[in-house]
Amino acid sequence: MSVAALETVGLGKRYLRRWALADCTFRILRGHVVGLVGPNGAGKSTLLNLAAGLLTPTAGSIKVLGEQPARDAAQLGRVGYVPQDAALYPWLSVEDHLRLGAHCNPRWDAVAAHARLAELGLSARQRAGKLSGGQRAQLSLTIALAKRPDLLLLDEPVSSLDPLARREFLGLLMSTVAGHDVSVVLSSHVVSDIERVCDYLIVLVDSRVRVAGKIEELLAGHHRLVGTRSTDDVAPANQTVIAASVTDRQRLLVVRSDGPVVEPGWIIESVSLEDLVLAYMGHGAARTVALPTTQAAP
C-alpha cells in the first residue's frame, strides 16, 4: 500500500471553545491535485496549517506523506507551503528570499528558482513589500516549489489576485507541477479555480468535511432531479437527497446515488461541479445560473 499524501483520522482543532475543524477523516493518495473548497471560516486554513505543521491538532491525528507534520527538518523539506497573503519579509528583497530558501533547505533548486523569477520578470533587488499581490503570490510559490516538495499546500493562493493574474498563477502552477511527482492541496472559495486545476475535491462547511472524493466520480455519482410541484410527495428511491429547493413551478433536487438513476416522474440532469459544491454548502438545488455568486456567506 502506498503512503498517502494526506491522511487524517478524527482530526479536530479547537480555539478556546470554538472548533475550527472537527471530526475530519479522509485519506488522499499521492499524485492528486486536491481542491479544498468551502465558505470563509469553514476551516480550510486550519486544515492546511495543521498539514504544514504550523498548528497541532486538538483531537485526532494527521499524517502528511506518512509522517507527523513538521516532525523534523526532513519532513519539513518534503512539504512546500504557500500561505494565505503570501507571508514574506517586506524589507527583504526578492533575491534575499531566494537566499533564505537556499540557506534553509538542503534540497533547494536554485537554478529553477532563478529561472522562474526571470520568467515572471521579477526584479531581484525589489523589496518584497513593494511587490504587487500577484508578484507576492508568485514569489511565495517559487520558494515553495524550489524546495522540490513532494506535497505542495496552497492556502487561498489566488484570493487577492485579479482574474488575469489568477489564471496566470494557476496556469504556471499546473505546468510546473505537471512535470514532477508532486501532490497538491489547494484551498479556494471559488469553485471555478478548483475546476480548472483539481482532480479531487473536499468540501468543508462549518468545520466539517461534507464530501470528499475524486471529482470525476463525484460528478458521475450526483444528479439533479427536476420535478413538478405535484411530485412533492414522491420521494426518490435509493437516493440520498443532498439539497432540495422549490420554486413556483417546479421542484429541484440534487441527489447522490451509487447506481444508475431511474426515477419516473423526474427529469434527470447531470450536475456541474459548482452545482455540486453549492448543494453541499447548503444553498439548495437551484441551477447555477440562478446564483449570482459562489462566494457564500460563512
Added chain:
Amino acid sequence: MTWLAWRQLRTQAAVAALAVAGVVVALAVTGPHLLNVYETVVVPCAAHGDCSAVTAHFQALDSQLANLCSTLMLLAPVLFGVFLGAPLIARELEGGTYRLAWTQSVTRTRWITTRLTLVTLVTAVLMALLSTAVTWWQRPLDLLNGGGYFDFDKSDVVPVAFAVFAVALGVSLGAITRRTLVAMAGTIAGYFGARYLVTQYIRRNLFTPLRSSSPFRLQVTSSGTQATIGPPQPGDWVVSNQIVTGSGRVVGENGGIGPNGALGGFSVKSNGTAVFTGVGRCPNRIPVSPGPHSHTIPATQAALQRCIDSFHLREVVYYQPVSRYWPLQWSEAAIFVAIAIVLSAGCVWWVRCRLP
C-alpha cells in the same frame, strides 16, 4: 538558518554597533586627558590636604560626557532588550512571516535557538565593549568618589549580564504577548523591576555583610556638624549604619541621631545647647554656621565630644568590604545570566508548543 538569523538582525546590530563605536571613540579621545589631569593634578593635591576646588574643577571636566556615560549604562541594556529582543518573535507573529520561517527545512527548535544565540551573542559583545570603555574612562571619577562600589552597576561585568537578561526578557514577552509594542513596554517595566529588586534586596545580602563598631564621634566641617560614621575603608559599601546606646537601643540611623537619620534629630542651637533626640543634651559653643569664630572650633568640639562620650553611644556599621567587589560583580552577573537562561529555555518551549 544562521544566514537568515543574521540577515534579520543585521540592521539593528549595525545601528547598535555604530552607536557603541561612537561612544567608544568619544571616550578614547577624551579619556587620556582626563586620566592625565587626575594623575598629575588631583592625586598630588589630595596628598597635600584639602583640595575641593581642584576636585570640583576636575569633576567639571567632561561632566556632560560623564552624565552621558551614566545615563547610557543605565539605559543601554534595556535598549538591547527593547529593540533587539522584543521584536524577535512578536514581529514574525504580527507580520505572519512565521509561516514562511517555520515551513522551511528547519525545525522550530533550531530556528529559535539559532536566533536567540545570535542576538545574545551580538548583545553581549557590544555591551562588553561599551562597558569596558566606560569603566576605563570613568575610573578617575570613581576614585574621586571613593572608588569601590561607586558605579557598581555601571561598570565591568554586570552591565553585560543586564543586557543579556533584557534581551531574553524581550524575546519571551514578545512570544507570549505576540505584540511588539506590548512586549517593548513590558521589557522596560520588567527590566527595571528586576533590577530594583536585586539592587534593593539581593545584592547586599549575597554575602553576609561585615560588622564594625566604634565609639560615636562628632565631626565639624566647613558646612556644619555631622557624625563621623562610615565604613572602615573608604571604598567599602555601607549596607546599614546605626547609632546605638550602651544598652543596645538604636537611636539613629544612616549617620545621624533621630528617627529619620541624617542630622534631623541632632540640632545645634545658637543658644548654647546641642540636642540629641532620645538621648540627651549637651552644652555647645560651636556656632551654627562657621564664621569668624572658626578658630575656636577644635577646643569647643573637644568639649562637646566629652559630653557626648558620657552617653556611651556607638556607631555600628554593616558593610561589604571593597575586597568583595569582584565576587559581588560575578555573583550578580550570574543571577541575571541564570534568569536569562531560564527565560530562553521557556521561550524555546513556548515557540515549540504554544505558538502560533
